[in-house]
Amino acid sequence: MNNKLELYKIYKKIFNYWKKNYLINFKKKNKKKFIIYDGPPSMNGNPGIHHIFSRIIKDIVYRFYTLNNYEVINKLGWDTHGLPIELYIEKKLKINKSDIGKSISIKKFNKYCKKFINKNLNFWIKFTNKIGYFIKDNKYYITCNSKYIESVWWIIKQIFNKKLLYKDYKVLPYSPIAGTSISYQELNLPNTKKKITIYSIYILFKLKTKPYFFNKIKNTIHILVWTTTPWTLPSNTALLIKDNIYYLLIKYNNLYIITSKKSVKFLFNKLNTIKILYKFKGEKIINCEYYQLLKWFKPLNNNKKKFIIIKDTLNIIKENKGSGIIHIAPTFGKDDYEISIKENISSIFYKYKKKIIPIVDKYGKYIKVVPYGLGGKYVKNSYYNNKNKFSVDKKIIKILKNKILIIKKYKHKYPHCWRTNKPIIYYPIESWFINLTKKNIKNRILNLSKKINWITNTLIKNKFIDWLNNIKDWNITRTRYWGTPLPIWSTKDNKSLLVIGSIKELYNEINKSIKLGYMKKNPFKKWINKNFINYNKINLHKDILDKIILSNKNGKKMYRESYVLDVWFDSGSSTYAQYHYPFKNSNLIDNKIYYPSNFISEGTDQIRGWFFTLHIISSIISNNISYKNVLPLGLILDKNGHKMSKSKGNTLNPFKLIYEYGPDCIRWYLIFNNNHNKNIKFNIKDLKKIKNKFFNTLYNIFIFIYNYSNIDKYNYNYLKKIKNKIVFNYIDKWIISKLNNLLLKINKYFKIFNFTKISRLINIFIVKDLSNWYIRLSRNRFWKNTKDNDKKSAYLTLFICLKKILIVSYPIIPFITEYIYLKLYKDKISIIYNNIPKGICKLINRKIEYNMYIIRKYTKIILSLRKRKNIKVRQPLSSIYIVINKYNKELSKLIKPLEIIKKEVNVKKISFINIKNINKYILKKIKLNYSIVGPKYKSLVNKISIYLNNLNQKEIYKIIKNKYIYIKQLNIKLNNKDYYILNQNINNKDNLIYIKNNTIIILNTIITDKLKNEGWIRDFIRNIQFIRKNKNFKITDKIYILLYKKSYLIVKNIIKKYNYFIKNETLAKKIIIINYKPNNNIYYNSKFIYYDINLI
């Protein structure tokens, strides 16, 4: 047996063993099913240690429920579309998004993406295997497969049929020079925020409806509006005001102006030039209308509000900046857009050939019909390449000259496009949305969400519900390339729409198109081949789909809406799409066998991600929840508490870690280290500690029982058979009781998915109870020669404890537990076939557990007393006196448990005495019970406390007798619940006393000659043992002890007296006295040990 623990080798062995015996992802067949949905991680690179936490949790749940006889359904998945992959490929090919479809075809680009996915997938699968979460028979889902996409299409069609899908525009960061929208991810790249100087202008808007309290004022009232983007002024449709701050109506150079109270100070240097007429809160002028500033374009003719003052419900206005009133141009600002949606504000577009277009074109220029020569000019002069820059802002300022009160220059940070280095603008881009704000849909989503159980975390539940309460319509399309294509075709005038819900439908529609001559070939010809449907032969990505032209009822050509779907829509569809529903497995979902899931678990960052999208899609499609229990997990951070990311360079190579420490160690660490909902600071040092402490101890227990049971030729099956004949002793009963207590707790915590608690309980049991106490105390029972009941009971107890603890630990650390299990318990093929052991209440003995707790406590105390006087444990002492109290009353009458103490602390006798006998060694003190006295006497508490501290012993004994305290000065009487009495130590010469409250122990430290001799013999034996071990004698080797005669004569009497004892302990056949001092060689003789006596 290898005495060195190598966790990675054990993993390899067990993995191969399972593979050979078809135990990979083993499932018990049962009607009782437990469904786990796996949140697909985005496959945008190599897996990191921070990716595996949720999969380990799910694997533990899978293994635990399998032990509990559930059939666990768990299918792994990967999210394979999206921006990060595109960006990676762009970087690799050294191209920009604007190059796709130009210098590189979409087909080629998507091919690169696919290739990247395939390459990474193998890597990820290998990795997932390495941490113990196995994939069987290649059953996993990836979102870029045709089957998956088909299910997603079906979902889109359902949503469309429910009339929840609509097309609108969304304002996004946009780089006109690159010609693409910019993602927030790209916007957050380093060096994209640059300081620029812009105009900060204050403009007068004419008020149209005067509020009643301005009635006295006959003149026109103006609103002072602040903006830093004059070019957006032609698109203005509303003004924003804060309802709860003060505004003033002032008179300035015959103008009547409304501005915020705070702004007056810094806008009007000379305050004597203005006259304050009114002070009022912003809410008073909400909904007042004003005249359009630049009447170049009309807002869309719809029911929405226009040119009106609205309330700042999104907290956009900062009181200390500007005039407290800002202008809203919904088409060209992020906040503007959001507030306009919320407040139902119209926006300005220009009608051109039946289409509506924003007044800035996609190159960043005003459209040609903009007057004053502004048409065709860039809205930002930094877009010009040549030096002759035309500033639209300057020109508009010129046009508005009379209406501008103040012009300043203003420096601020502004986001730039990371490719072109030019500033971005916010720009309306057409997009498809799912209507989630519709009343019945929102209510449904909210009501269903209340059925979800958030494990151990109400905080995150509240966050989730809060998010749902403020739900917005979901923008599901992106103008990207590598993604699930939106399956919608439309005619050029947008009048007819066709949503495709399956490949078959598309296949048939294409055939119609071919008949009309719009298409030549059906790209999915190979799909149906003699009734055999072959999904591998088709590609459902943008490059293929964009070329498909369909037709409406009237035979008009229809083109695809060229968007791809938000990747969150992909992963949120996994409820259905992982089973290719409804094209397959429809019974499993319709009959609620695989749906909803019992358990999901991902990082807390998924509240707005997967947790949200799963819930939304399931609510809409099935009017049901998608998951019953969620365990939100903390994130894995680096050792300094920072997020792991490639750019920071603080990621860890998981393969290396697994190779070094084994998957068990990493699994245990992640579970053990911190509660699941807290972030984990991942520190390799701690891995080492856990390996040394926990795994070595577990392995040592195994080695111990393995070695000795082989010597004795005992095995578990034999002992189990004769179980009824075996009588267990006190310590056995204690550890069995502890074990069953533990099992009860573990079962309880498994049900609420608290694995941290479980691992910590197991750790204490193995290290503290089983190893450091049970085995320590029982060692000689295994070691002795006779094969009596005592020995058998010790073996059986240890076998039982180890077996049950292995099974219970197996879900968390499957490899080492299986390894030990197979070595020790040869009755079954695998630990996997066991049922989870339940704690048996009958075997729990609270009295024994309590007494053992006292024993351990006393042992500690006595050892520390010895330490105070520096008396070695090897030196026997005569006696201990323990003061009897209500806690040790029972123990004092038991004989066997007290033997444990005697042996552990090497003392001959324990006596229990009454406290009265030693009162002279004890200092009494009175302590207030503050929680009772505090509220009663309030400020007097301090004085009472001082009074009590100054009492002498006599007075205290009086109080103990009286059972009350009367304080004359304060006229206060305290009853015996208001205070308690403490015992403290007075030291003594020969006896050492430990006093802490009721626990009082006295150690007699007088060493007689007899005790001294016994101590010497112990030393002698220990030294012989030390030599045995050092010289690599086997445990069972018999020896001869050689003593030098001259030295021997000094200790002759002692050795003679303890002759038998020495021989027994050291396995010596004989003690031989020799007349010469031998040379060192004799040490190496296999049977002889020379001992040089130079002690005494």
Next chain:
RNA sequence: AGUCUUGUAGCUCAUAUGGUAAGAGCACUACACUGAUAAUGUAGAGGUACGUGGUUCAAUUCCACGCAAGACUACCA
């Protein structure tokens, strides 16, 4: 920038919590123990409970502000 969370020994973390002696483990030091031994025991050292202010007889705990870390939403007039 806003919202939320967290801050306890050198490290990783508990319990309880408005109540007067704040707990483990690791690491460190000393001594001991040891045929499971890269283990174990005892002791020592280590804390103004992130800082400041407030409420209270009493604050690590409640409140406010600030600092640091993390998450989300955003980066705008």
